[in-house]
Amino acid sequence: MITVEKLTKVYGNGDSAVTVLDNLDFSVQQAEIFAVVGPSGAGKSTLAQCVNLLERPTSGSVIVNGENLSQLTEAQLRAARRRIGTVFQSDGLFSRRTAAENISLPLDYLGVTRADAKKRVGELLERVGLSSHAKHYPHQLSGGQRQRVGIARALALKPTVLLADEATSGLDPASTASITALLKELRTDLGLSILFITHEMETVLQVADSVARLDNGHIVESGRVVDLLRDASSPLGRDLNPAKPALPAAPDETTWFVSYTSAHVPSDWVTRLGEALSSPVSLLGASIETIEGAVVGHAQVGLRAANAEAVIRQAQKLGLDARPAAAHDLASTTVAAPAGQKEPVA
Numbered sequence: 001m002i003t004v005e006k007l008t009k010v011y012g013n014g015d016s017a018v019t020v021l022d023n024l025d026f027s028v029q030q031a032e033i034f035a036v037v038g039p040s041g042a043g044k045s046t047l048a049q050c051v052n053l054l055e056r057p058t059s060g061s062v063i064v065n066g067e068n069l070s071q072l073t074e075a076q077l078r079a080a081r082r083r084i085g086t087v088f089q090s091d092g093l094f095s096r097r098t099a100a101e102n103i104s105l106p107l108d109y110l111g112v113t114r115a116d117a118k119k120r121v122g123e124l125l126e127r128v129g130l131s132s133h134a135k136h137y138p139h140q141l142s143g144g145q146r147q148r149v150g151i152a153r154a155l156a157l158k159p160t161v162l163l164a165d166e167a168t169s170g171l172d173p174a175s176t177a178s179i180t181a182l183l184k185e186l187r188t189d190l191g192l193s194i195l196f197i198t199h200e201m202e203t204v205l206q207v208a209d210s211v212a213r214l215d216n217g218h219i220v221e222s223g224r225v226v227d228l229l230r231d232a233s234s235p236l237g238r239d240l241n242p243a244k245p246a247l248p249a250a251p252d253e254t255t256w257f258v259s260y261t262s263a264h265v266p267s268d269w270v271t272r273l274g275e276a277l278s279s280p281v282s283l284l285g286a287s288i289e290t291i292e293g294a295v296v297g298h299a300q301v302g303l304r305a306a307n308a309e310a311v312i313r314q315a316q317k318l319g320l321d322a323r324p325a326a327a328h329d330l331a332s333t334t335v336a337a338p339a340g341q342k343e344p345v346a
């Protein structure tokens with residue numbers, strides 16, 4: 001488990017002091033992937049460096065499995081860092097060493113016997129699905145495979161927590177999907193606490209159980225991904241699963257934005273809503289995901305003459321939040337409905 005308490009990092013002093021991280025508080029539970037997402041300059045790299053104590057926080061604590069890293073001496077810190085596996089954006093592999101030799105490095109450094117290192121490397125290669133690539137050099141591997149080797153190396157000393165700093169940045173979508181799938185597998189099988197730092201919002205949805213948005217050194221919003229997606233008023237929830245292109249509503253219809261706020265939305269809710277309103281409901285577009293076994297997401301529907309309060313009430317009964325579509329609900333490629341149709345028909 002990783003706990004970050006009132007973590008603050010200030011660079012420089014006096015007039016030139018810059019507060020890059022301001023009082024951050026969050027924790028990553030055992031068997032949880034916690035993403036920190038933010039734009040360039042938000043403080044993500046600084047956070048990563050403070051978590052593995054390559055940078056000393058100005059104040060606040062980083063506690064890993066009950067041990068406050070910020071209070072350790074340099075020697076104690078070197079030992080503590082071994083309990084944190086780190087995966088970086090660029091895999092950082094040694095080009096003249098094979099995949100197996102790269103994975104073996106932390107074990108060699110610790111003086112593990114050859115036989116034990118060989119056995120452990122074999123297990124790790126299997127764990128990341130690269131047993132048949134043990135003797136390949138980095139240039140003979142794809143970007144995703146190199147990153148798998150990087151992950152295997154990060155796991156060599158059996159850490160309980162894993163820090164993934166832009167681990168999928170620069171990978172193509174298929175490789176990203178395979179790395180996020182591997183991280184989820186490791187979380188579940190090994191019970192790892194994984195802190196996943198990224199600027200890629202779409203990857204957060206694929207990988208994370210919980211997420212915090214870092215902006216200008218502050219955590220501006222955080223929560224479990226599934227809860228944020230079910231909260232129709234959450235900007236982060238909206239950004240995690242943005243509206244996709246949808247059809248425009250027919251001239252006699254108004255576009256409504258409908259989001260799943262409950263775990264029990266019936267799969268035939270479009271039909272049921274139409275029946276309850278005694279008016280057909282046209283499905284114009286939808287973005288539905290399954291997270292933690294529950295369906296979450298949103299849809300745009302076209303509604304004909306219907307009382308707005310009745311729409312909201314009937315939708316609520318189905319576990320949905322319904323409101324007339326606002327500009328941010330409509331993807332940029334949507335052909336907007338004529339201006340007169342923005343208000344619900346009373």
Ligand SMILES: Nc1ncnc2c1ncn2[C@@H]1O[C@H](COP(=O)(O)OP(=O)(O)OP(=O)(O)O)[C@@H](O)[C@H]1O
Pocket residue numbers: 011012018020038039040041042043044045046047199
């Ligand atoms: N050593 C330093 N001295 C002074 N300011 C720094 C230092 N390192 C980083 N900063 C500043 O801290 C802020 C956050 O930088 P950081 O690299 O942590 O952001 P980031 O979210 O990782 O951005 P990116 O995604 O572009 O790497 C920036 O304004 C940066 O200029």
